[in-house]
Amino acid sequence: MKAKVMPGGRPTKYSPKLAAALCADIAYCPEAEKGLKVHEACAKHGCSVSSFFLWLVEYQEFSEAYAHAREARFEQLAEETLVIPDAIPDTAYWELADGRKVPSLQGLEDDETKGAKLKFLSKEVVMKAQLQVLSRQWYLEKLAPHRFGKKVALEHAGKDGGPIKSESTVQFYMPDNQRDAPSE
Incomplete structure (x- = not known):
């Protein structure tokens, strides 16, 4: 070209x-x-x-x-909103030297457990994950509202899905003390 x-x-x-x-x-x-x-x-x-x-x-x-x-990309971001919370470990976990996070050291080789540190879940980790999920949800709602927006379905229907029937009754009321009074 x-x-x-x-x-x-x-x-x-x-x-x-x-x-x-x-x-x-x-x-x-x-x-x-x-x-x-x-x-x-x-x-x-x-x-x-x-x-x-x-x-x-x-x-x-x-x-x-x-x-x-x-x-x-939208599909990927929607998938991340599920993956991010699942990646948060439970209250305590072991962080291995290679960066992996495991709930227990059982079943691991000795060379894998060298340098492993016991870590605890912090409030900051949970808040960061929440912010990541919420920001992705907001982004998806704004850029693809037809697929990811909050759907509000408001339906007006009458009995059995038919039209709404509306009836009005008008009654005139005259107090008792004015019924027999002569009109001018």
Whole structure:
């Protein structure tokens, strides 16, 4: 593909290959073991964030690929809201030298248990995990409300799902002391 010349004369770095690599990394980057944010993917591939967003407007195929990458990223974030709390250990755990956290040292080799430290669950760890989950939920609710937003279903229906029947009765009331009074 011939490089498109910008009004200032500088050729664009855009290519279908670069667009595919950016979208692939936003969906899932094997090195990071998760999807990258736009600015991280741009830094990895040597393009500016402003160019990235200009390309979304200029190239329909890039815009569509980015939409699919975002959907994949949303699924990953939704999955993380389940994984983060599950990763919190119970009240006490052993942290091994390689970083693993295990509830007990039983069944481990002696060389694995060297340098193991007994740790206790802190309030800060729980609060951090809660913040991580809540921030992901908020992000998903705002960017994909049709899938991850809070759904409020309000249904107005009458008996057996039919229309609502409305009846009104009007009664006029005249106090007893004014019934026999002559009208003028």
